[in-house]
Amino acid sequence: MVFADRAKFLDTLRAQRPAAVVADRALAEQLAEQTELAVLVSPNVKLAMALLRQAYDDRDLRISEWPRVHATAVIHDSVALPDDAIVGPGAVIGANVRLGANTVIMANAVVEHDAVIGANTVLHPGVVVCYNCEIGSDCILKPGCVIGAEGFGFAQDERRRNYRIPHMGRVVIGDRVVIGANTTVDRGTYGETRIKSGTIVDALCHFGHNVELGEDCIICAQTGLSGSTRFGNRVIATGQTGTIDHVQVPDNTVLLHRAGLPNSIKEPGMYAGGPAQPLKEYKRNIAMLPRLHEMWTRLKALEKKLDDSSE
Numbered sequence: 474m475v476f477a478d479r480a481k482f483l484d485t486l487r488a489q490r491p492a493a494v495v496a497d498r499a500l501a502e503q504l505a506e507q508t509e510l511a512v513l514v515s516p517n518v519k520l521a522m523a524l525l526r527q528a529y530d531d532r533d534l535r536i537s538e539w540p541r542v543h544a545t546a547v548i549h550d551s552v553a554l555p556d557d558a559i560v561g562p563g564a565v566i567g568a569n570v571r572l573g574a575n576t577v578i579m580a581n582a583v584v585e586h587d588a589v590i591g592a593n594t595v596l597h598p599g600v601v602v603c604y605n606c607e608i609g610s611d612c613i614l615k616p617g618c619v620i621g622a623e624g625f626g627f628a629q630d631e632r633r634r635n636y637r638i639p640h641m642g643r644v645v646i647g648d649r650v651v652i653g654a655n656t657t658v659d660r661g662t663y664g665e666t667r668i669k670s671g672t673i674v675d676a677l678c679h680f681g682h683n684v685e686l687g688e689d690c691i692i693c694a695q696t697g698l699s700g701s702t703r704f705g706n707r708v709i710a711t712g713q714t715g716t717i718d719h720v721q722v723p724d725n726t727v728l729l730h731r732a733g734l735p736n737s738i739k740e741p742g743m744y745a746g747g748p749a750q751p752l753k754e755y756k757r758n759i760a761m762l763p764r765l766h767e768m769w770t771r772l773k774a775l776e777k778k779l780d781d782s783s784e
Contacts, residue, residue, distance in 0.1 A: 568587070579597050
């Protein structure tokens with residue numbers, strides 16, 4: 474089975490002769506002459522691909538080469554391990570941790586004391602969930618991500634020596650959240666750092682203390698959000714987006730082209746560049762950049778001409 478959502482794929486599809494194709498109705502009509510080809514019609518081919526592959530062609534993390542609970546795992550006596558939970562080699566589960574049904578804790582993952590992990594959630598190898606943090610149900614935490622490390626908070630004296638401010642808050646992650654590899658989410662200073670349900674986060678992102686991400690956001694790689702930044706629902710931040718602290722972004726906003734936010738955004742829309750500008754304005758400005766030297770040369774020539782004429 475293959476998936477086709479654009480007409481440019483049809484020639485390749487006809488040449489390779491797969492058994493079946495998922496396509497939208499317009500492409501399906503163009504394949505009507507392929508009587509040996511099964512055509513499955515979907516109004517959203519990419520969504521169909523996601524659902525079909527999850528059902529029939531996904532990696533089953535609950536099939537392991539190890540025993541269900543590996544002998545090298547360290548699990549505190551206070552933990553009530555669900556009968557269907559899987560715990561891999563070298564994993565550590567601290568005191569009073571609560572695990573939901575069907576959880577998977579893979580090799581060398583660490584869940585510190587008093588943390589909560591929801592049902593069907595998967596912690597990939599090397600994940601660390603720090604003490605008192607809460608992860609919802611049906612979440613995926615990819616290798617090496619750290620949830621709930623102490624935030625970057627320090628005070629200085631008159632000699633500019635740095636003194637650590639203990640962070641006593643926590644991280645709360647909703648349901649159906651995906652956190653990419655080697656992403657870090659700092660715990661709140663006093664309250665919570667929060668990622669709401671349905672949000673997906675790429676690899677190598679960092680969220681400072683007390684950051685809040687709304688529902689169904691998409692955060693791409695190498696994005697960094699400073700402390701107390703607030704994103705609304707369905708915000709999209711493309712790669713290397715950055716904010717200073719206490720910035721707020723409304724629902725349904727899209728941040729593009731390494732957007733840098735020194736101030737809050739008040740109206741939903743598309744913004745790009747740094748400092749972030751409305752996309753139409755940004756495109757006009759960026760189009761002028763290759764001509765800056767030419768414009769500067771012409772300006773200096775005009776200034777000289779004016780100076781000569783005034784003598």
